Amino acid sequence: MSTATMSRNVRRRWWWFLWGLLTVLALAIAGYFVPPYLVGGTTIPNLDRITPGYYTSLVIHGVPAGLALIVGPWQFVPRLRARFPRLHRVMGRVYLITVVIAALVAVYSAAVTKSGFPVQVAFFVLIVAWLYTAWQAYRTIRRREVQLHRIWMIRNYTLTFAAVTLRLYQLPLLALMNSVDWLPYKDVYTVSTWLALLGNVMVAEFFIIQRTLAPLSRRREKADVAATSVTV
Known part of the structure; x- marks a missing residue:
């Protein structure tokens, strides 16, 4: 087996490992956090039931957002796209519709949340980016x-x-909060929110550059070299 073939096999195994981890986490979070909202949210601690419409907005946001979490990973499997293109298109439409619904409803949740101004800013940035990237994907x-x-x-x-x-x-931040007296939950939630937003964006851009743009650039360079050789 050539070095190039071994390298491709290693990359393929890593891809499937990361995809499997992402899918399991998405299914686990959607399965664990969405159902309690559907049965009244009695097991959710510190849930704001005073602000009018806040709980309802969380339910309307959480259901389509959870569905988007579940549907999303399957859209990235090349074999599924190739073998079932019609299913891929249908699931893609479902995914984009659920994202738009979840994002628009989240505008109200973000506006009235009592988690603090920094969290509100993070949520509004996320909502705008969520809708913009969905529009670009559709376009x-x-x-x-x-x-x-x-x-x-x-x-x-x-x-x-x-x-x-x-x-x-x-x-880990909750574990730290439980072991010290100076870290309130509000700060834990604020830090977690910003880390989730910024960290995910950086990981996505790294993946896009390394797995999509870099291979395209290398293939283009090889094609240019080959064309130059033929011309010479």
């Missing part, structure tokens, strides 16, 4: 710009996945 596929569509979908799902990473960041 590029309508123009049959498939490669650009995939890039914008990576960016969009990364923002969807912030619901997962926000809770993952909370775990």
